[in-house]
Amino acid sequence: MALLLGSALGAGGLVMQTVMVNPLVEPGFLGVSQGAAFGAALSIFLWGTAIHLIQIAAVVFALIGLFMSYWMARRIHFGGWIIRLVLSGIIVSAVYSAGIGILKSFADPLNELQEITFWMMGGLWGVNWQDVLWVSPVVLVSLFLLMLFRWRINLLVLDDRTAFSLGANPEAMKILLLLFSVIAVAVVTAVSGIVGWVGLITPHIARRSFGADVKHSLPAAMLIGAGGTLFCDNIGRALFANEIPLGIVTSLLGAVAFFIIMTKTRRVRSD
């Protein structure tokens, strides 16, 4: 499961950064993560700890988050398409976090609140093989489709007009690719809770080590994400007697790794 989670987050992050031409984006943008969290919290609040209900609610609300962001982006009259998407993603996320806050304040502090808080930290302790069976086809198909497109994704870093002059249809491609990556991310998030930083940092490591050509960096991001997540999960489980939630380990290690990468001097024209 850690492998699926990591590769989906890594690939999703890389595709989103490329599509939005912004190296600071992560898959949680566009209201996806907060949507999933809200769905899960709502389900815990209403129906208790039934795992499958939580997952379904998380996916549904993540997708609602995506569509809301998309719908709003069409209506905002300010800036380019990407700025509008990011803005509406922020709006949707804010609404969802407010919703989560409300649910938390109404939740029964003895079990529901604990459950919600724990879910938000992200972790894989509650995952069984049935979940893997349920999640893997969706993730694998989405990732496979992304892989097929991997060279053409490159064209989206260009200005829309230049991409158009190369025969591409940048708008349609962006929507399609965002949809694939969001689905993959939403499905894994539904099972694992919010696991931060993997989606932001793996694409950077992949680009640094394998070049910025998406043809190479996409598979690299998947592998690095998968390996990194597995590593963090093992640390979380093995280091202390009681398991540290995965989301916390990835945040901690991710933040440190991010700092190291960003401060390391870049090589200049060494080839």
Next chain:
Amino acid sequence: MIEFRDLSFRYHKDRMILQDLSSSVPGGKITALLGPNGTGKTTLIYCALGWLRPLRGDIFINGKDIQDFSRNELSRTLALVPQQETIPFPLRVIDYALFGRAPYLKPLESPGKDDYQIAREMLKRLSIKYMENWSVRELSGGEKQLVLIARALTQQPECLLLDEPTTHLDPANRHRILRIMKSLAESGKTIFFTTHSPEEALSVAGHCMFLNNRTIVSQGKTEDILTSENLTELYGIHAEIEDTEKGRTLLWPL
């Protein structure tokens, strides 16, 4: 090569940018498009590219209506060198040049050996093969312009559309780009470029167009239409053209 027929274009309802514009860009030559800021030079370029749809009128390329072209077919005929291009990721120059192969590849295909060879050939043609593995983010303005042109050439187009290709360059780099445009035209390519410098038009363009007040106000052989009167009228400041023994020179107030 490119023909505009009664073209009208507007971005917003209340302001027409181009109105009933008719003009043609001759094949195998360099044509310069001059006009004050904001008159729609870039708009005209993007209409020719198919990115902007005119309100009325038609555009023909080699006698064929632009709407009858498939997207890839058009991209193999016309290539764009935009005014500026920001790429936030450290792509290698060769990878960037390879983007020019996109109109020749199927949607799920990646570039193969032949494509690499074509891209390398174009880098060589512009004498920038040594930059092959450099990151596009570390290029200077002059180097970057060459790389953009290499990408456009990798499309193997009949015609290059260049939007103010020399605006941000120092005199030496400007000279280099103009030489390249000249040699491309000599090899049979059609070059259509916008500029704010009549001197450039004088030195490389055989053909010239003036865009002002929503339409082409004059066009023809550069030596015929690049006159003191025309330039003074176009820009609204007094310009003088003198024929000296070193060729034509332009004098205007700074």
